[in-house]
Amino acid sequence: MRLHSDVSDQRLFEVCEEFEGPIYQRPPLRSSVKRTSRIRAIYCLQVLERDGRDVLMKTGCQAGTYIRKLCHDIGEALGCGAHMKELRRTRIGPFKEDETTVTLQDVVDAVHFWKENRDESFVRKIVQPMEKSAEHLPRIVVRDSAVDAICHGAQLAAPGVLKVHTDIAQNALVGIFTLKGEIVALGRAQLDTGGTLKVDRGIIATIERVVMEPGVYPKHEKQGD
Amino acid sequence: MKEAKLPYDIRRELLDKSHDATDKRYGYDPWKRPIDEHINKGVINLDKPAGPTSHEVVAWVKKIFGVEKAGHGGTLESHRAFNHVLCDEAIPRSLVFCP
Numbered sequence: 001m002r003l004h005s006d007v008s009d010q011r012l013f014e015v016c017e018e019f020e021g022p023i024y025q026r027p028p029l030r031s032s033v034k035r036t037s038r039i040r041a042i043y044c045l046q047v048l049e050r051d052g053r054d055v056l057m058k059t060g061c062q063a064g065t066y067i068r069k070l071c072h073d074i075g076e077a078l079g080c081g082a083h084m085k086e087l088r089r090t091r092i093g094p095f096k097e098d099e100t101t102v103t104l105q106d107v108v109d110a111v112h113f114w115k116e117n118r119d120e121s122f123v124r125k126i127v128q129p130m131e132k133s134a135e136h137l138p139r140i141v142v143r144d145s146a147v148d149a150i151c152h153g154a155q156l157a158a159p160g161v162l163k164v165h166t167d168i169a170q171n172a173l174v175g176i177f178t179l180k181g182e183i184v185a186l187g188r189a190q191l192d193t194g195g196t197l198k199v200d201r202g203i204i205a206t207i208e209r210v211v212m213e214p215g216v217y218p219k220h221e222k223q224g225d
Numbered sequence: 226m227k228e229a230k231l232p233y234d235i236r237r238e239l240l241d242k243s244h245d246a247t248d249k250r251y252g253y254d255p256w257k258r259p260i261d262e263h264i265n266k267g268v269i270n271l272d273k274p275a276g277p278t279s280h281e282v283v284a285w286v287k288k289i290f291g292v293e294k295a296g297h298g299g300t301l302e303s304h305r306a307f308n309h310v311l312c313d314e315a316i317p318r319s320l321v322f323c324p
Contacts, residue, residue, distance in 0.1 A: 100270045101270045102269060104282070107269065114260070124263060128269070129255035130268055143243075144248050144252075162241070164240055166240060179246075180254050193240070216252050
């Protein structure tokens with residue numbers, strides 16, 4: 001963020017701290033989202049470094065927060081005005097800047113080794129399984145026999161559940177996984193963890209988005225008597 | 226530098242409700258998929274260069290791998306460099322869900 005005039009460290013820290021928590025934001029003109037005033041959560045906002053009017057900050061915020069607008073509003077609160085000079089996203093959900101981060105050059109090299117030298121290892125290193133995208137979600141593990149029905153859109157019922165994460169609230173978004181760790185679907189918990197563990201019938205989760213294609217696991221033959 | 230405490234950084238435990246075995250004949254350990262399937266069901270944590278748009282970068286990745294479908298998570302102005310997630314094949318966008 002670039003400040004439009006000089007501001008004391010103390011004043012800067014004071015104002016930035018005020019922005020932690022829920023804030024109002026209206027998406028800018030160029031936006032794919034409906035332009036109504038909405039609340040975004042700023043989980044944390046830290047001033048890392050400062051060089052005169054240039055301020056390096058780190059923020060953890062809700063998806064859909066306009067950082068440009070945040071900088072503008074901080075400037076307004078300070079009185080002098082400010083604008084966003086540079087932006088780098090360092091984390092989204094489970095994805096951070098770590099050993100899984102690769103450049104386009106790495107991608108080209110990995111594919112080259114695979115195609116030319118029959119060496120899969122680099123491709124496997126740079127491409128994470130899609131399950132990585134759901135790593136941060138609370139999870140419910142289901143039996144093999146429940147999988148195909150879910151792939152066809154059936155809701156998850158109690159008999160299908162093998163394991164459930166702690167701290168799942170009612171209505172939370174959950175990841176539904178096989179024992180092997182494959183993601184089957186994204187669901188919406190109808191019961192919290194305690195409820196899920198207790199009941200032996202009823203719907204545990206509705207399905208929001210099926211990820212696994214049908215047919216990977218066989219259809220469960222209902223046991224006749 | 227304190228690591229930001231985000232809502233989904235909560236530590237959870239996986240509790241057993243029931244027990245069953247998994248059949249080796251169906252499905253795969255996500256890390257042991259055959260290479261074509263691994264790519265089609267994969268995500269890349271890409272440090273995108275500043276300059277090209279996300280759309281262009283996705284097009285390049287599709288060409289490099291020879292896949293038909295790929296997407297990206299989140300938009301950002303093209304002249305920004307950032308940590309960017311590319312999904313091969315038709316991985317639903319809601320999969321990278323950030324509350």
